[in-house]
Amino acid sequence: MIDRAQLAKFLAVALGGALGALARVAIDMLTPANVWAASTLIVNVLGCVALAALSAYAAHRPLAPLLQLFAGTGFCGSFTTLSTVLLLFTSLSAAGYIGYLLLSVVLCLAAVFLTHTLLDRHLARPQELS
């Protein structure tokens, strides 16, 4: 049997996942159709920034597990995509495909490491008394 706490976790992931997919598709539709690979790159870099920020925050401050599941596992996980990137060989030239993969890796890694470094330093400072 699934207890209520477990059900809440599933719902948090499902809701975040649904909204993440919608946001990804919306960005895809807003970018010109012939450069749809660009929208995937944009979405993946933004999602990497968001998830890196969330994980840096969670390392220093208490974060509700349900919020982590909704925003991290659900939203960021669904917002970004790897399958679309890997299947681009069906529409790009070999050189274009390799270049796109390298660009994706470099930009996503830069997004993750920069976000983490900046936020980690900021959050590690003692909290100001309010």
Added chain:
Amino acid sequence: MIWLLLLAGAIGAMIRYLLDRSLPATHDLAQGLFAGWPRGILLANILGSFALGVVLGYARSHQLDLTHENFVHTIPAADRLWLLASGVCGSLTTASTLFVGFRLIYEVNKARAIVYLCSTFVIAGGAGALGWLMTR
């Protein structure tokens, strides 16, 4: 269409969550290079890429154009495939979790992290190509 896309996105995320829960990262150092790998996420990326390969190959062999300019209903068969591709496969696979996971492993062991990232690209990319070639 929007409601179906929400449903498809939720399904993809739920499958990924279930895989991640049942195959979490183990920190058993006896596993050498594989220690700390989020195996569930790796599996989700492999399965999702394979599935997208199958869907895109099928669409190509049936001359179905999956590009959507908006949410307006086009051809039922193309719509269903598009929901599987953009909704389920797109949400099942993840780049953010992959790269954030890479950073977490990288803090502990750089070589292990690089092997994890390369393995994901090679195996999931191979799975996608296999799916595409099977149905093309």
